[in-house]
Amino acid sequence: MDFFHYKDQQLFAEEVAVADIAKQYGTPCYVYSRKTFERHYHAFTDAADGHPHLVCYAVKANSNIAVLNVLAKLGAGFDIVSKGELARVIEAGGDTCKVVFSGVAKTSDEIEFALAHNIKCFNVESVAELKRISQVAHRVNKTARISIRVNPDIDANTHPYISTGLKENKFGIDIKQAFDVYQLAYALPALDVVGVDFHIGSQLTDVEPFLAALDKVLALIEQLKSAGIELHHLDIGGGLGVPYDSEKPPHPSAYAAEVKAKLINYPHLELVFEPGRAIAANAGILVTQIEYLKPSQEKHFAIVDAGMNDMLRPSLYQAWQNIIAVAPRDDGTPTHNYDVVGPVCETGDFLGKDRPLAIQAGDLLAQRSAGAYGFTMSSNYNSRPRAAELMVDGDQCYVVRQRETLQSLWQGEQLLP
Ligand SMILES: Cc1ncc(COP(=O)(O)O)c(C=O)c1O
Numbered sequence: 001m002d003f004f005h006y007k008d009q010q011l012f013a014e015e016v017a018v019a020d021i022a023k024q025y026g027t028p029c030y031v032y033s034r035k036t037f038e039r040h041y042h043a044f045t046d047a048a049d050g051h052p053h054l055v056c057y058a059v060k061a062n063s064n065i066a067v068l069n070v071l072a073k074l075g076a077g078f079d080i081v082s083k084g085e086l087a088r089v090i091e092a093g094g095d096t097c098k099v100v101f102s103g104v105a106k107t108s109d110e111i112e113f114a115l116a117h118n119i120k121c122f123n124v125e126s127v128a129e130l131k132r133i134s135q136v137a138h139r140v141n142k143t144a145r146i147s148i149r150v151n152p153d154i155d156a157n158t159h160p161y162i163s164t165g166l167k168e169n170k171f172g173i174d175i176k177q178a179f180d181v182y183q184l185a186y187a188l189p190a191l192d193v194v195g196v197d198f199h200i201g202s203q204l205t206d207v208e209p210f211l212a213a214l215d216k217v218l219a220l221i222e223q224l225k226s227a228g229i230e231l232h233h234l235d236i237g238g239g240l241g242v243p244y245d246s247e248k249p250p251h252p253s254a255y256a257a258e259v260k261a262k263l264i265n266y267p268h269l270e271l272v273f274e275p276g277r278a279i280a281a282n283a284g285i286l287v288t289q290i291e292y293l294k295p296s297q298e299k300h301f302a303i304v305d306a307g308m309n310d311m312l313r314p315s316l317y318q319a320w321q322n323i324i325a326v327a328p329r330d331d332g333t334p335t336h337n338y339d340v341v342g343p344v345c346e347t348g349d350f351l352g353k354d355r356p357l358a359i360q361a362g363d364l365l366a367q368r369s370a371g372a373y374g375f376t377m378s379s380n381y382n383s384r385p386r387a388a389e390l391m392v393d394g395d396q397c398y399v400v401r402q403r404e405t406l407q408s409l410w411q412g413e414q415l416l417p
């Protein structure tokens with residue numbers, strides 16, 4: 001069941017017509033489905049059932065506080081990468097004791113803030129960071145729970161910009177050095193070594209790289225065990241892909257089943273997941289209106305009111321996301337292959353290329369799979385106010401972030417005296 005579906009030639013988000021949302025709140029806008037967020041979260045918790053687990057939703061995918069609140073109410077934990085994301089989790093009513101803190105550049109201020117909120121664990125990405133966490137925790141008289149994020153040097157077979165588990169990537173500590181780093185962690189004050197972590201990349205469509213990384217990490221766990229170091233949790237990161245096009249990533253249940261099979265001898269090792277995209281991507285669409293059609297000898301352009309500042313993924317990663325008509329026409333309008341382009345003054349400003357569409361100026365389009373890394377990667381480039389975010393829940397639609405005002409574009413800026 002897709003909560004974005006057609007009824008009487010009209011696209012609906014749950015029980016609300018997307019055209020009505022666009023009419024009331026304007027375009028471009030992001031429209032999310034609460035039920036989809038809930039279903040995707042439960043896909044992970046159901047899949048992990050039978051093994052101790054915690055699903056820490058990766059806040060970076062979609063950090064709207066209504067989204068975080070929906071997940072917090074289901075008992076989710078959160079994977080954060082900044083003080084700002086932790087502040088959002090707190091604002092959304094999330095339980096900070098279920099927060100894991102990833103990222104290569106945690107500042108002392110961020111570490112102190114996270115300690116004050118008693119987070120579950122720091123996923124440590126370098127020896128220098130380990131020492132800093134120890135120092136800060138010692139200074140504020142707290143114990144920091146830590147896990148080493150290892151870099152297993154596994155090719156995730158994904159776009160190079162979102163691959164994170166190769167030697168040449170900046171993330172994690174080389175798994176070959178991990179044993180020594182654990183020894184160091186034991187020797188440093190104010191640290192409690194609780195886990196191990198890896199995250200090898202995003203939009204993985206195959207379970208094999210996860211399992212290859214897991215094998216390496218289980219070997220490390222064994223090595224640590226024989227040295228008397230017993231870990232409480234294993235964090236396998238996020239990264240599970242979604243079907244944007246014809247990809248066939250494993251369902252969370254198939255993925256978790258294979259992971260659980262590997263953990264058969266570790267019934268007490270808590271399994272932590274950090275999914276972002278798999279929960280959020282297909283829980284949202286970006287709705288945009290066609291301003292102009294511009295046929296040229298070479299191309300048909302559909303010029304829409306959403307640009308790369310609203311949705312960066314196609315420009316940044318040449319990512320493909322489906323673009324569909326909100327009200328498909330059956331009035332004989334010809335179908336052409338359109339480049340769907342935005343208003344931003346960049347040649348790379350497009351939502352999709354060569355899309356067969358039967359459209360007229362003024363029509364509404366929806367870009368699918370826009371719930372993850374859509375609004376969170378948006379900007380004010382070209383002084384464009386960021387789009388509104390709306391969440392549908394059954395037959396209700398709520399504004400969960402208002403469209404930015406013009407004044408907000410220069411808020412905090414100052415003229416010289
Ligand atoms: C450490 C970490 N955890 C989790 C995620 C979430 O990844 P995804 O959205 O692919 O599930 C990311 C982003 O790639 C990440 O860097």
Ligand SMILES: N[C@@H](CCCC[NH3+])C(=O)O
Nearest residue numbers: 060162202203313372373
């Ligand atoms: N921003 C990326 C995912 C990056 C994940 C963060 N490590 C995307 O849109 O696909």
